[in-house]
Amino acid sequence: MINSIALVGGTHGNEMSGIQLVQNWEDNGVPSQFSSLDITLYKANPAAIAANVRFLEEDLNRQFTNQALSSSRHTKTPNSLGSISQEQELAAAINAQLGPKGASTTDLVIDIHNTTSNMGATLIILDTSDVYIKMARYVKQHMPEANILVEDEKPYHEHGYLCTTGKLGVMIEVGAQPQGVLREDVFLSTQKMAEVLLSFCIALNNNECDNLPPCEAFRLGENVSFPLNEEGNRTAMIHHSIQDNDFVPLMPGNPMFRGFDGKDIVWHGDEPTYPHFINEAAYHKLDVAFATSERIEI
Amino acid sequence: MINSIALVGGTHGNEMSGIQLVQNWEDNGVPSQFSSLDITLYKANPAAIAANVRFLEEDLNRQFTNQALSSSRHTKTPNSLGSISQEQELAAAINAQLGPKGASTTDLVIDIHNTTSNMGATLIILDTSDVYIKMARYVKQHMPEANILVEDEKPYHEHGYLCTTGKLGVMIEVGAQPQGVLREDVFLSTQKMAEVLLSFCIALNNNECDNLPPCEAFRLGENVSFPLNEEGNRTAMIHHSIQDNDFVPLMPGNPMFRGFDGKDIVWHGDEPTYPHFINEAAYHKLDVAFATSERIEI
Numbered sequence: 105m106i107n108s109i110a111l112v113g114g115t116h117g118n119e120m121s122g123i124q125l126v127q128n129w130e131d132n133g134v135p136s137q138f139s140s141l142d143i144t145l146y147k148a149n150p151a152a153i154a155a156n157v158r159f160l161e162e163d164l165n166r167q168f169t170n171q172a173l174s175s176s177r178h179t180k181t182p183n184s185l186g187s188i189s190q191e192q193e194l195a196a197a198i199n200a201q202l203g204p205k206g207a208s209t210t211d212l213v214i215d216i217h218n219t220t221s222n223m224g225a226t227l228i229i230l231d232t233s234d235v236y237i238k239m240a241r242y243v244k245q246h247m248p249e250a251n252i253l254v255e256d257e258k259p260y261h262e263h264g265y266l267c268t269t270g271k272l273g274v275m276i277e278v279g280a281q282p283q284g285v286l287r288e289d290v291f292l293s294t295q296k297m298a299e300v301l302l303s304f305c306i307a308l309n310n311n312e313c314d315n316l317p318p319c320e321a322f323r324l325g326e327n328v329s330f331p332l333n334e335e336g337n338r339t340a341m342i343h344h345s346i347q348d349n350d351f352v353p354l355m356p357g358n359p360m361f362r363g364f365d366g367k368d369i370v371w372h373g374d375e376p377t378y379p380h381f382i383n384e385a386a387y388h389k390l391d392v393a394f395a396t397s398e399r400i401e402i
Numbered sequence: 403m404i405n406s407i408a409l410v411g412g413t414h415g416n417e418m419s420g421i422q423l424v425q426n427w428e429d430n431g432v433p434s435q436f437s438s439l440d441i442t443l444y445k446a447n448p449a450a451i452a453a454n455v456r457f458l459e460e461d462l463n464r465q466f467t468n469q470a471l472s473s474s475r476h477t478k479t480p481n482s483l484g485s486i487s488q489e490q491e492l493a494a495a496i497n498a499q500l501g502p503k504g505a506s507t508t509d510l511v512i513d514i515h516n517t518t519s520n521m522g523a524t525l526i527i528l529d530t531s532d533v534y535i536k537m538a539r540y541v542k543q544h545m546p547e548a549n550i551l552v553e554d555e556k557p558y559h560e561h562g563y564l565c566t567t568g569k570l571g572v573m574i575e576v577g578a579q580p581q582g583v584l585r586e587d588v589f590l591s592t593q594k595m596a597e598v599l600l601s602f603c604i605a606l607n608n609n610e611c612d613n614l615p616p617c618e619a620f621r622l623g624e625n626v627s628f629p630l631n632e633e634g635n636r637t638a639m640i641h642h643s644i645q646d647n648d649f650v651p652l653m654p655g656n657p658m659f660r661g662f663d664g665k666d667i668v669w670h671g672d673e674p675t676y677p678h679f680i681n682e683a684a685y686h687k688l689d690v691a692f693a694t695s696e697r698i699e700i
Contacts (some may be wrong), residue, residue, distance in 0.1 A: 120686075127635060128662050155453075201521040249494040263577055282580035284683035288642040288660055337425060344586040362586055364426050385582035388418075388454055 106211040106272065106305040110144045110202050111298060113216050115266050115297050116386070117152025120286040121278060121294040122216025132325075138302045144210070148198060148266060151190065156284050158386055160190045165215075166264040167195035168205060195266075203269035206261060213270030214301055218290055219279035220385040221394075222348040225293040226251040227301075228275040231260045232268065235272060235308070237402050241316035242304040247296060251351055252321035253380065255276070274301070280348065283385055318401050322351060322378050325396035331361060332391060340369055342383045342393060350380040351397075361393070393402060404509040404570065404603040408442045408500050409596060411514050414684070415450025415566050418584040419576060419592040420514025436600045437605075442508070446496060446564060454582050455692050458488045458683055463513075464562040465493035466503060493564075501567035504559060516588055517577035518683045519692075520646040523591040524549040525599075526573040529558045533570060534607070535700050539614035540602040545594060549649055550619035551575070551678065551695065564676065572599070574576055578646065581683055591630030616699050620649060620676050623694035629659060629667060630689060638667055640681045640691060648678040649695075659691070 109390045111129070113122030126145045129135075134143050152159050167173070173190075173196060202210050227243050227250060240252045260268060267273030270313035276297050281290040307313050330338045340361035346354060353358060353376040360379070371377065377396040381387065384394075409427070411420030424443045427433075447694045448513050450457050465471070473486075500508050519620060525541050525548060527534045536549045558566060565571030574595050579588040605611050638659035644652060651674040654657060657666035658677070669675065675694040679685065682692075 124636075124639075124662075131631075131635070132662075152457050216498075220583050280580075281583070282578075284686045285518050285580075285681050286636075287645060287681065288639050289637060289645070296610050337429070338422075338584075341422075341584050341586050341589060347585060347587070364422075364430075383583050383585065385580050388582045 105309050107309070108144070108209065108211045109144045109305060110146050110210050110213045111216070111300070112146045112148050112213060112266065114147040114153045115215055116148050116154050116158045116217060117149050117154070118158050118283040119216075119218045120282060120284065121218045121291045122276070123147065123153055124286055124291060125216060125295055135299065138306070141302060141305055143302070146202070148215075149191070149194060149282065151185055154345065158283065162189045162191050164191040164194060165266050166393060167192050168199065168266050168268050169262065169264040170205065172264060173199055173205060198266065199269050205269050208269060208271045210270045211272060211307065212275040213267040214276060214298065215265065215267040215273070216276045216294060216298065218281040218294070218382065219277055221350050221351045221380060221382045222280040223277060223350045223380055224249060224251055224279070225297045226253050226277040226380075227297065228253045228255060228277055230255050230263050230265070230268070232256055232402060236274075238313040238316060239274070239301070239304055239307060240321060240402055241319050242307065242344055243297070243300055244312055244319035245316060246300045246303065250297060252319065252402070253257075253324065254321050254400070254402070255324045257324060267344065276301075321400050321402045322380065322397035323400050325398060327392045327395050328360070330381075330391045331363075338391070339365075343368060346379060346382055346394070348382070350382050351378050353377070354379050403607050405438045405607070406442070406507065406509045407600070407603060408444050408508050408511045408568065409514070410444045410446050410564065412445040412447050412451045414456045414515060415447050415452070416454050416456050416581040417494070417514075417516045419516045419589045420574070421445065421451055422584055423514060423593055423596060423606065426560050432597065432683065433597065436604070439600060439603055441600070442500075446501070447489070447492060456581065460489050462489040462492060463564050465490050466564050466566050467560065467562040468503065470562060471497055471503060473611065478559060497566065497567050506567060506569045508568045509570060510603065511565040511571040512574060513563065513565040513571070513659045514574045514592060515576075515591070515594065516579045517575055517679060518580055519648050519678060519680045520578040521575060521648045521678055522547060522549055523595045524551050524575040524678075525595065526551045526553060526575055528553050528561050528563070528566070528571065530700060531577060532556055534565060534572075536606060536611040536614060537572070537599070537602050538619060538700055539617045540611055541595070541598055542617035543614060544598045544601065548595060550617065550700070551621050551622065552698070552700070553622045555622060558670055574599075618699050619700045620678065620695035621698050623675065623696060625690045625693050626658070626677075628689045628691045629661075636689070637661055637663075641666060642691070644677060644680060646680075648680050649676050650678050651675070
């Protein structure tokens with residue numbers, strides 16, 4: 105049974121679609137068809153939202169490992185905080201409200217994000233246990249244009265994501281949308297996926313999700329970095345043939361970067377890969393160009 | 403004659419196309435066909451570039467009014483600076499190098515920007531005196547896809563833009579590109595417009611620009627704000643029918659906003675307008691939705 109649900113926006117303060125959806129439902133109420141669910145609306149990083157930045161000191165959505173949470177010492181007085189960042193402090197407070205992680209009072213945390221990559225409406229799951237498989241299949245059935253991204257390279261609780269404060273936790277990731285901008289198409293896709301997930305909870309509670317057909321998903325591979333010169337400056341950009349083509353297969357020998365010298369750099373894998381998070385602004389400082397994935401069926 | 407030219411990137415530290423173009427030409431040299439020109443390559447706000455933000459304290463590209471420059475007191479010692487922002491300090495230093503404004507040693511300052519609005523490659527001129535008309539016509543002749551935007555609502559020197567440190571000054575504005583992202587299409591358009599402007603300088607110096615045909619341009623009107631409720635929160639978003647349609651005529655009675663209540667808000671002008679800077683991220687905090695313009699011939 106999934107009864108208590110936290111719907112979270114503003115984990116990154118410049119990702120407007122989740123912030124706006126939470127704001128609208130706070131102002132006007134959650135749609136009445138979900139009245140049987142116990143839904144908490146939550147803006148995760150109000151200071152970052154006010155400043156219209158991703159975060160103030162460090163990425164809030166990486167502060168929910170058990171290690172980071174235990175080192176944040178939320179109960180200490182400000183003077184003894186030492187080098188604890190504002191986001192580490194905030195993570196401890198959120199964990200106390202929505203979690204605590206590993207013994208959570210919240211059945212499901214849905215954390216809403218957007219990306220400058222053209223990933224469409226993507227549901228990110230961190231585990232392929234039965235309930236997540238049902239959720240993914242239900243989403244694909246009711247929103248065929250959605251993508252399912254599986255990040256199960258490590259156990260659920262070892263991820264540092266905010267959504268792992270819930271017994272269950274997933275992320276909605278929709279693009280392409282610039283930071284600090286709300287696009288109608290991205291907002292409506294975000295709202296639709298949030299509503300489909302809430303409908304899934306009701307259907308699951310009614311035992312209506314046992315015979316859903318298998319669906320396509322993408323399993324996260326690894327990050328691919330921009331090529332850099334000796335000074336650490338980029339020597340190439342995302343090739344126009346893959347820009348905006350997230351989850352479209354990139355074939356061996358096909359270009360992935362266009363060098364500033366005019367030469368192409370090709371994908372050297374033995375197999376096609378399904379790139380995503382292509383040219384995501386938030387990964388600029390890390391020089392991450394995109395992430396690979398393999399197509400699977402779940 | 404236009405001989406000394408400053409080509410500037412990074413006036414806003416998260417606008418990557420100008421930063422990358424200046425970096426590439428620093429690394430590899432300015433293309434040889436422009437060797438007759440005295441070109442200075444310049445990154446305006448290195449601290450903002452390093453932080454990958456538009457600015458640290460306030461918008462550098464509004465600090466070049468005579469009033470702001472005179473109040474920055476660049477020669478004072480740090481202890482007596484009082485409330486002078488880092489960008490005001492920086493503006494005074496840039497003005498000393500590229501200007502000084504009103505008595506400049508630089509014939510032309512070309513300042514390169516990008517926008518989340520789908521404005522294509524746009525040349526922004528601040529004056530319609532003879533040389534700017536020639537420049538605009540030359541650009542349209544050699545880059546027909548370009549837009550010319552005229553912001554001449556006040557005299558050239560009263561603008562606070564960095565480019566006004568030059569005897570002549572213009573801005574290149576290309577979109578759509580998210581902040582912190584470099585797109586190949588936007589980069590190549592930016593590079594093309596920079597090269598066309600340098601070619602214009604050579605052509606002008608050779609008296610080859612006297613008989614160019616008139617061209618279309620857009621004269622800036624006014625900013626249109628998002629509708630807000632009593633708490634100052636937005637009640638609507640840019641309507642999908644105008645999103646990405648910068649410089650496409652918006653007809654009286656046609657929708658410009660989609661309310662979160664599902665209702666459309668229409669353009670109430672008596673005439674068609676040519677919206678641009680539609681949904682620009684940098685204007686988020688100002689709640690500016692777009693700017694109007696009228697179509698003119700110059």
